[in-house]
Amino acid sequence: MMKIKLTKIARAKKFHTFLKLCIYFVLICISYVYLEPILRMISMTLMSTKDVIDPSVDWLPKNPSLSNLKVAGTVLDLKKTLVNSIWFSALLACAQTIVSALTGFALSRYNFKFKKLWIIMIILAFIIPVPLLMIPRLMLFISAQNLLGFNLIGTPIPQILMALLGQGVNSTILILIFYNFFNLIPYSLDEAAMIDGASPWQVFVQIGMKLSASTVLVVFLFSFVWNWNETYITGTLVRNSIELLPAKLNMFDSAFKTYAAAGRGNAEFRINEAYKMSATLLSITPLLILYGFVQKRFIQGIENTGITGE
Amino acid sequence: MAKQKKLLTYHQRQNRQGYRFMLPWIVGFVIFTAIPFVATIYLSFTEVRQTVLGFKITFIGLDNYIMAFFENVEFVPAMLSFLGMIIPYTFVILILSFILAYLLNKITFLKGFLRTIYFLPVIIMSGPVMYQLIDSSSEASRIDTYLKFSDIFIVQMVASYSRKFALLLIGIFDQLSIILWFTGIPIILFINGLQKINPNLYEAAQIDSANSWQILWKITIPIIKPLALVVTIFTIVNLGTFSINPVYGLIKTATENTSGGLGIAATYSWIYSFVVLILIGITFLIFHNKEKGRRQDS
Numbered sequence: 001m002m003k004i005k006l007t008k009i010a011r012a013k014k015f016h017t018f019l020k021l022c023i024y025f026v027l028i029c030i031s032y033v034y035l036e037p038i039l040r041m042i043s044m045t046l047m048s049t050k051d052v053i054d055p056s057v058d059w060l061p062k063n064p065s066l067s068n069l070k071v072a073g074t075v076l077d078l079k080k081t082l083v084n085s086i087w088f089s090a091l092l093a094c095a096q097t098i099v100s101a102l103t104g105f106a107l108s109r110y111n112f113k114f115k116k117l118w119i120i121m122i123i124l125a126f127i128i129p130v131p132l133l134m135i136p137r138l139m140l141f142i143s144a145q146n147l148l149g150f151n152l153i154g155t156p157i158p159q160i161l162m163a164l165l166g167q168g169v170n171s172t173i174l175i176l177i178f179y180n181f182f183n184l185i186p187y188s189l190d191e192a193a194m195i196d197g198a199s200p201w202q203v204f205v206q207i208g209m210k211l212s213a214s215t216v217l218v219v220f221l222f223s224f225v226w227n228w229n230e231t232y233i234t235g236t237l238v239r240n241s242i243e244l245l246p247a248k249l250n251m252f253d254s255a256f257k258t259y260a261a262a263g264r265g266n267a268e269f270r271i272n273e274a275y276k277m278s279a280t281l282l283s284i285t286p287l288l289i290l291y292g293f294v295q296k297r298f299i300q301g302i303e304n305t306g307i308t309g310e
Numbered sequence: 311m312a313k314q315k316k317l318l319t320y321h322q323r324q325n326r327q328g329y330r331f332m333l334p335w336i337v338g339f340v341i342f343t344a345i346p347f348v349a350t351i352y353l354s355f356t357e358v359r360q361t362v363l364g365f366k367i368t369f370i371g372l373d374n375y376i377m378a379f380f381e382n383v384e385f386v387p388a389m390l391s392f393l394g395m396i397i398p399y400t401f402v403i404l405i406l407s408f409i410l411a412y413l414l415n416k417i418t419f420l421k422g423f424l425r426t427i428y429f430l431p432v433i434i435m436s437g438p439v440m441y442q443l444i445d446s447s448s449e450a451s452r453i454d455t456y457l458k459f460s461d462i463f464i465v466q467m468v469a470s471y472s473r474k475f476a477l478l479l480i481g482i483f484d485q486l487s488i489i490l491w492f493t494g495i496p497i498i499l500f501i502n503g504l505q506k507i508n509p510n511l512y513e514a515a516q517i518d519s520a521n522s523w524q525i526l527w528k529i530t531i532p533i534i535k536p537l538a539l540v541v542t543i544f545t546i547v548n549l550g551t552f553s554i555n556p557v558y559g560l561i562k563t564a565t566e567n568t569s570g571g572l573g574i575a576a577t578y579s580w581i582y583s584f585v586v587l588i589l590i591g592i593t594f595l596i597f598h599n600k601e602k603g604r605r606q607d608s
Contacts, residue, residue: 020416020417023413023416023417024417024419024420026413027410027413027414027417027424027428028424030410030490031424031427031428033487033490033491034427034428034430034431034490034491035427035430037434038430038434099334099335099338102331102332102334102335103331103332103334103335105331106327106328106329106330106331106332107332109328109331110324110325110327110328110331111321111324111325111328112324112325112326112327112328112329112332113325115328118332118336121339121344122335122339123543123590124343124587125339125343126543126547127546127547127550127583127586127587127590128343128347128579128583129550129551129558129561129579129582129583130551131558131561131562131575131579132346132350132561132575132576132579133342133343133346133347133350135346135572136345136346136349136350137342137346140341140342140345140346162338162342164334164338165334165335165337165338165339165341165342166334166335166338166339167338167339167342167343173495173540173544175335176540177499177540180503180536180537180540184506200327200330200331204331218498218502222432222495225432225433284433284434287433287434288433291426291429291430291433292426295422295425295426295429296422
């Protein structure tokens with residue numbers, strides 16, 4: 001009897017490890033889809049001009065060099081654009097995080113009139129195509145600019161205002177993340193705080209925000225990345241007065257031409273895929289670094305916040 | 311004033327406090343979204359010409375709509391191909407991202423490493439890398455795809471039943487690498503939800519001798535369902551705003567056309583928004599009903 005039971009358990013264990021291996025196999029195979037473009041970029045970055053033309057070079061360059069990165073860095077004006085992009089995105093991300101937390105909290109905690117209507121409006125705000133809204137918005141800002149007597153277009157003010165009032169990039173999804181998270185916090189905590197005499201604002205800060213540190217991090221990360229990658233709205237409202245990294249990347253071809261004309265005039269110095277790829281790599285590296293840094297905390301945060309409904 | 315405040319009923323207080331928190335968003339919505347949108351509805355009945363002095367707007371009635379549906383040969387096919395793309399894509403993304411999130415949640419070894427990779431699309435998705443990805447895949451000849459897959463037995467089997475369905479299936483497999491890039495945020499949302507599930511529930515089910523398949527269907531999926539609604543809405547909109555959406559391209563080119571294009575662009579995007587709204591309404595109904603059923607059960 002004992003023996004049969006043991007073999008059964010052993011078999012179940014074997015099956016279990018087999019299943020785990022299958023999971024790993026599937027996950028690792030699929031992860032290649034995500035890694036391939038980045039690996040390709042890194043390999044292209046390291047290639048010299050000769051390697052790019054050489055058909056026998058697929059992944060590993062024959063004479064690796066870092067000169068592509070240097071050229072791309074100067075063309076992109078990396079020092080300036082990087083700093084600009086960071087503070088610009090961070091500012092917008094802060095504004096978006098605050099307003100979406102407030103809105104998410106209101107939706108999750110209070111029963112006010114026309115709540116369903118507002119939820120529908122929040123979703124509506126998400127699905128209206130942005131290019132269309134931008135024309136009336138631009139007209140609005142131009143007329144406001146004429147009324148106030150100082151420049152709005154060309155400054156970050158319009159976008160910060162829009163982010164602060166909850167109309168930034170993908171604000172809706174940030175609100176819904178907060179809404180979903182606040183719904184998971186038991187309402188009895190709020191009640192306990194209110195019985196102890198906490199004002200709604202205190203409930204929001206002390207219970208809502210303190211428990212949702214990981215959610216705040218997630219929302220901030222999302223917002224930062226989306227604002228970083230956003231070029232359409234920024235291109236319409238800020239234009240060229242603040243040089244941002246992704247916008248500069250979009251104009252890489254023309255910027256490279258002026259650089260090449262001003263710098264060295266030899267025929268070999270022409271634009272190729274390797275320069276473009278290194279520029280692209282440079283523009284996403286800050287995000288990758290930020291991401292690698294935050295990701296650990298972000299997962300830990302989720303695991304530490306062990307609140308699961310009642 | 312102080313006396314009045316104390317006399318407020320519970321509902322009045324709820325109302326007031328709720329609106330206090332909602333206020334910034336509502337103000338922003340009215341100024342930056344509602345008014346421009348209403349302006350768009352008006353513009354869709356007009357012809358807008360950009361002149362040196364500003365915009366010259368003339369009312370032309372339903373002409374733009376008649377043009378969109380009957381005269382323009384591009385709009386209706388673009389709309390249909392958009393629908394044909396978005397419905398299967400959303401379905402596949404929803405299921406794939408749930409499966410991936412579920413698997414990522416199961417493992418312990420290499421957990422951080424794999425998650426880091428799977429969340430990469432979140433960062434790269436809207437960036438320049440994505441355009442290159444789509445560029446390179448659209449270069450691969452489309453005509454070959456059917457031939458490439460037609461050797462596979464299962465595809466032949468499906469094709470003998472319905473050729474259209476087989477083409478759809480092939481399309482999905484062909485585009486799988488692009489579809490996978492859209493799963494970044496859905497996976498994050500699902501993992502976030504999966505980790506919030508109380509482990510005691512699983513334990514209780516195991517003690518009651520439920521196997522992992524039953525646990526998945528009876529515990530995990532019902533709890534995760536409200537999140538699936540968010541994921542679906544996000545996916546529909548995200549796919550819609552992406553450059554692979556033919557309607558979006560039409561709207562963009564019409565917007566850039568300064569001599570009378572704005573009115574038509576307004577018409578296009580009004581019809582488009584209406585269709586997307588209907589799609590989202592349908593998903594809302596699907597998930598809402600099931601949620602209600604769950605509440606009655608418990």
